[in-house]
Amino acid sequence: MSIRKSLVYSYLDRYASLVVSIVSSMVIARVLTPEDIGVFSVTMVLISFVATVRDLGAGQYLIQEKELTTDRIRAVWAVQLGLGVFLAMVVLAASVPVSTFYKEPRMLNIMLVVAANYVINPFGSLTYAWQMREMRFDTLAIVRFSSTLVGGIVGVAMAWFGHGPISLAYGALGSTLVNAGMAIFFRPKDFPWLPGTKEIRRVLAFGSRLTGSSILQTVAGSAPELLLGKLQSMTAVGLFSRATGLVSMFNRIVLEGMNVVAISWFAKQSRQNESITPAFLTATSYASALGWAFCLGTVFLAHPTIHMMYGDQWGGAVDLTRVIALSLAVSLPSALCHPALMALGSVDRMLRVTTSTTVMTVVLVAIGSYFGLMAMGWCVVLAAALRSWVWLVAARKEVDFTWPALLSLSLGSAAVAGASAIGPLCAFVVYGPYPTEIWQPLLMGVPTAMVGFLVAVIGLxxxxxxxLKPLWAKLRTYR
Structure with a gap:
């Protein structure tokens, strides 16, 4: 499948899933309280440490392996299946101590439900990695959207009928069941069902270093919610979760789809001994232009967006959302560094970078959390800026791009984003930072942002x- 067609399917999947997630989030935010969301968020953050080792990087090994044999496929399957059962037992064992530590009995039942995910998940993981390797993003889109839809329906239904934060856990379980069932259906007929250990050392040699990097990234990403939950309150965690949830929509709209295709495409080029530098720089320019436009729009329209999507009880997340948007903005220049290094198999360099940036992030977030929610938000911005620089320096040694080339593309992306922000800025000035109206600022800011963005892309x-040119040409054929 071509890179452009892969991106189309990847984004169709993300956009369709995003619609489901937005609708379910809007309902759940009006049914559950900030404290309910905080309980689930802290639980899932703790479990995310386990999730980072759920297949020890075996899936990523399968994607980048140049010579894939039956024995190596068996080894990947053995790692995924064995870890799934083991990690389920770990979550079960940790459920009582965790709920006792946070003095929150609801966390116990949530962890019991989530443990089932780890037993079921391996039945989908192997097929998912193979489809990524073969760039079969049409099949991936079907599987991912179906699982997201079922998960959203289950979560909303249970929350609506008063089951509280555990509703979200049951939604995740429903999603995992559908994903595993469909993955079995699409599994290649010649793939072995029996696991094997003959090549397991080769898989683990790659995956253990990648997993070490993933664990550290999880520590850095989880630190704000874990520290807020202990040093502040579950309500503070809920507000932070909602703010980051809104900002992270850009990841779901753009970066996730781009990164999935980028890893597969970079790995394919690497297997064919081709340079990934042009593709890396082009993809980075795409991410920065779209991302900076999104961040500026979020800063100016955070208040009406939060109230429109989640309701009045989440007004305390507005200013934090603006700050978190800035943390996304400073991280965008390095957005493609991780998939580029992974595709090139540079797991040792990834581990070194992740170790240093994790220590820095946790220290800064701990300091901010002690002083309060907004202080922690600004520390997240500083940590993101430093982390972005370190990743760029590391990636440059492998990808071999030049600083002037990256700067030139970044300035062009900044100009496009600035043009897109004119409309949202006008709405901010006219209606104020905390408008009583909801729809008027959005109707003024969003359409004008889209027009400004398109005009700038074309003009610059x-x-x-x-x-855009091939898309426009295709649209004209339907006239």
Missing amino acids: KHPLLDE
């Missing part, structure tokens, strides 16, 4: 124009 001949 940004690299995104190369993607």
Whole structure:
């Protein structure tokens, strides 16, 4: 499948799933309280440490392996299946101590439900990795959207009928069941069902270093919610979770789809001994232009967006949302560094970078959490900026891009984002930072942002124009 077609399917999947997630989030935010959301968020953050080792990087090994044999496939399956059962037992064993530590009995039942995910998940993981390797994003889109839809329906239904934060856990379980069932259906007929250990050392040699990096990234990403839950309150965690949830929509709209295709595409180029530098720089320019436009729009329209999507009880998350948007903005230049290094198999360098950035992030977040929610938000921004620089320096040694080339593309992306922000800025000035109206600022800011973005891309001949031209040509054929 071509890179452009892969991106189309990847984004169709993300956008369709995003619609389901937004609708379910809007309902759940009006049914559950900030404290309910906080309880579930802290629980899932704790479990995310376990999730980072759920297949020890075996799936990523399968994607980048140049010579894939039956024995190596058996080894990947053995790692995934064995770890799934083991990690389920770990979650079960930790459920009582965790709920006791946070003095929150609801966390116990949530962990019991989530433990089942780890037993079921391996039945989908192997097929998912193979489809990524073969760039079969059409099949992946079907599987992912179906599982997201079922998960959203289950979660909303249970929350609606008063089951509290455990509703979200049951939604995740429903999603995992559907994902595993469909993955078995699409599993290649020649894939072995019996696990094997003949090549397991080769798989673990790659995966253990990648997993070490993933664990440290999870520590860095989880630190704000874990520290807020202990040093502040579950309500503070809920507000932080909702703020980051809104900002992270950009990850779901753009970065996740781009990164999934980028890893597969970079790995394919690497297997064919081709340079990934042009693709890396182009993808980075796409991410920065779209991301900076999103961040500026979020800063100016955070208040009406929060109230429209989640309701009045989440007004305390507005200012934090603006700050978290800035942390996304400073991280965007390095957005493709991780998938590039992973595709090139540079797991040792990834581990070194992740170790240093994790220590720095946890220290800064701990300091901020002690002083309060907003202080922690600004520490997240500082940590993101430093982390972005370190990743760029590390990636440059492998990808071999030049600083002037990256700067030139970044300035063009900044100009496009600035043009897109004119409309949201006008709405901010006219209606104020905390408007009593909800729809008027959005109706003024969102359409004008889209127009400004398109005009700037065309006028400045940004690299995104190369993607818009084929789309426009295809649309004209339907006239």
